[in-house]
Amino acid sequence: MEVGLGMGKNPTLICAPIMADTVNQMVELMHKAKFKGADIVEVRLDHMKSLDPRPDIEMLIRECPLPTLFTYRPIWEGGEYNGDEISRFDALQLAMELGADHIDIELKAAHEFMNHIRGNKPEKCKLIVSSHNYEYTPSAEELGNLVARIQAAGADIVKFATTANDITDVARVLQITVHSQVPIIAMVMGERGIMSRLLCPKFGAYLTFGTLEEGKVSAPGQPTIDELISLYNFRSINTDTKVFGIIGKPVSHSKSPKLYNRAFKEAGVNGVFVHLLVDDVKKFFETYSSPDFFGFSCTIPHKEVALACCDEVDPVAKSIGAVNCLIRRPNGKLFGCNTDYIGAISSIEIGLQDGASQIGSPLAGKLFVVIGAGGAGKALAYGAKEKGARVVIANRSYDRARDLAELVGGQALTLAELNSFHPETGMILANTTSIGMQPNVEETPISKEALRYYELVFDAIYTPKITRLLREAQEAGSKIVTGVEMFIGQAYEQYERFTGLPAPKQLFRDIMADY
């Protein structure tokens, strides 16, 4: 892929929604928005406890350190205002006359509002006509008609926000954005729609919303200003920016965007890495098939289905039966490989080394017990076998344990059998299930008593870094290797495949040291 950020800052604005009870609180938040790096503020008049229109709006405009957008959203469009329409229109008209840079009027009220102001709109003030759909994202044709109606209503700037029930809903909205002849704000609300808010500079949107603090959103799915600027390198995103992301369900806990976006920034790679909450992997790859969507990490529970979506699969990944790294080739073909096994096995080997130089892998000849038979389980089992270990698989679904054991020439156990399984000492244990992952941090797959038979215990989970399993293994005298080590190891490999550049190993370690 190309390296180099190209042009400087993109023209898409970051707009901070300002919601507070009083004018003074609003003004304080406006200054905070400027300090954080917002370009414009949306003054949500409907959130104020009481409004004395002339003095309040005058002060809000006078004291605001940034350009303004005034919104007075009624309850019937998802806002807080429940008064009469004439008073609402009067306040918005006053905001225009007093120097607001933008005002927002809902499409449903636009005709009435236009009659109300009789065409008297100051040149400086841009009219945003908006439409919100809190249930779903309409078809491409319906969205096209919606944009035409918004334009016909007299909009200087078109705005619509829909709701994502599937991540592929975002594609239709990005298509409308990129082809729009007029300035446009187009958002898809909800966790499945977050990509629309982050990638909009690539597709030429007028603005995106960034909140002052996490959770203080004016619509579902809004990122913070800090996340936009520091985590996603929002200012550097342009038409040529390649999109990368982690596909999973759930996925918001993944640290991958932190790692890759920092590395992209430091190496000058024109890419952005986002969370992708995907329900249907096949539909996702069919929808986002352009080379703009360049590289994907894949996590729970999609690694096996993702393999079936690939046109080409690395032979090791094929044996494992799971991919965790996918790349869209310039010819449109999807290539998949598995970097989990390299990350996990190399970190366990390092954990076993005692400083003395050794020929061959320290895993050779060891009894290696894998808990789990999903994507990570297969990767560990395959990797251990490659290194000459004798492999045992224990899994909740015994059939899957048996199938994997057959594949690697090993033995299968039920989870219940694990506590009494100790044919020898000095074994290796690798948990690859989500037992013990946040929020269920008090869960563990094996009794503390049984841990004393293991020389080393590894846990693929990396949230939390020290799981109950690892804590008890330490107490039982075993060496431990955390999922963070595996995560860093598999990420090195993916970064090199994504960019063709050597991974910034120290940077990855520094970032992950915080967890």
Ligand code: NAP
């Ligand atoms: P996966 O393919 O969905 O497999 C999940 C495995 O966990 C299956 O064996 C499943 O058993 C078992 N499992 C799930 N919930 C369970 C429960 N409540 N009780 C008992 N067993 C349960 O997922 P994956 O991709 O392999 O990921 C598994 C874990 O590894 C996750 O915690 C993930 O975060 C972690 N991981 C970490 C890294 C890293 O870099 N550190 C990389 C990859 C994965 P059944 O077969 O019975 O359903």
